[in-house]
Amino acid sequence: MRGRGSISKTLVATLAVFLVLVLIFSNSFPAEKLRKSISSEYLPKAKEIVSHPSCGDVHSLERALECYLNDQTAMKELGNLALQLKGKDVAESAWNVVEWEDSHISYDSSKSPASPIQRPIETVQRGRGICVDYAVLTAALLIEMNYSPVYVLDINFSNSPTGHAATAIRINGTYFVLDQHPPVMDLxxxxxxxxxWNNGSPRGNLEISGAVVYxxxxxxxxxxxxxxxxxxxxxxxxxxYSFTADDAHRVVVDLLAVLLKRHPNLHLDRKISNLDESKILPPGYSSGKTWMFSFPLFGEYYNPVxxxxxxxxxxxxxxxxxxxxxxxxxYSHVWVKDKLGENGKLVVIINLAK
Incomplete structure (x- = not known):
């Protein structure tokens, strides 16, 4: 069963008033594939698939984790990929893993849930799998990065006989789920x-009734x-987690820091802070522009971790x-601010002038 698919970003409106151009974009989570590139040299070649008869065909999630993750030869094959995906800490590493999986692994809708669970290296080399294959691969990559323990959830739904599997980590006592695509989510x-929100699932929306934690x-x-x-x-x-106005402000402040670092020509200018509302340039400026980016459900997915x-x-x-x-x-002058909408929508407003 597939987790999430990418949702395209839509141009909502373009408005020109006086000398100020306002551009509005809507961006939905999960994101389009704006992913960090991984060099092909870190990806094992398909011809390198090796059969490990000591495990045999494994159908049990618990058995697959125990057998495959103790196969030193198979784990070594993941080493280079795990090394490049490893971040500064477990949070960054976990995010890198689901971003990589989103870009490189496709859900195999033709595979029967009754089929044997794939070895982690098989999922990498074939570029496809079902939920248990993703879960085993994700756990294997994190273990290979020396993060331990990690967790795998064997999930049941109250309105479907078919379950699901996903990997999880614990940070400061809180579980976070890694499931095929970003973002990483709290329970x-x-x-x-x-x-x-899982409108992309062919089974429709489902209610989790519980999960066994391995x-x-x-x-x-x-x-x-x-x-x-x-x-x-x-x-x-x-x-x-409940998203707050302080969280939104912190996101925008840190976003502004990134913009100023990458574009040293820009200077923070409070005089254009209301350019998006007034549509009129303050005295002494020749032109201005406002960009607005809308992120529906951003606050629902956000967690400060x-x-x-x-x-x-x-x-x-x-x-x-x-x-x-x-x-x-x-442009030479910038101001960035935020607005909160319904259902966790975050609006980022970038005012520019010169």
């Missing part, structure tokens, strides 16, 4: 994603797998507009 967001732990070079309990629907919903990654997501969406990049180079 409450993940529950709401399946119940309300701990995958590396000790003295060996990986152990054990069930450490169950999560109820209420457990999922109890871990749901992944603040850097969310700021980077916003910047890369903005930087994907060549005309805006040209404006950032040609």
């Amino acid at each position: 409450g967001t993940y529950w709401k994603y399946w119940a309300y 701990e995958v732990k590396k000790v003295d070079g060996s990986v152990t797998v054990r069930s450490v309990g169950k999560l109820t629907a209420q457990d999922f919903l109890s871990e749901d 992944f603040h850097r990654e969310f700021v980077d997501y916003v910047y890369r969406n903005i930087a994907s507009k060549p005309s805006l990049v040209e404006d950032l180079k040609s």
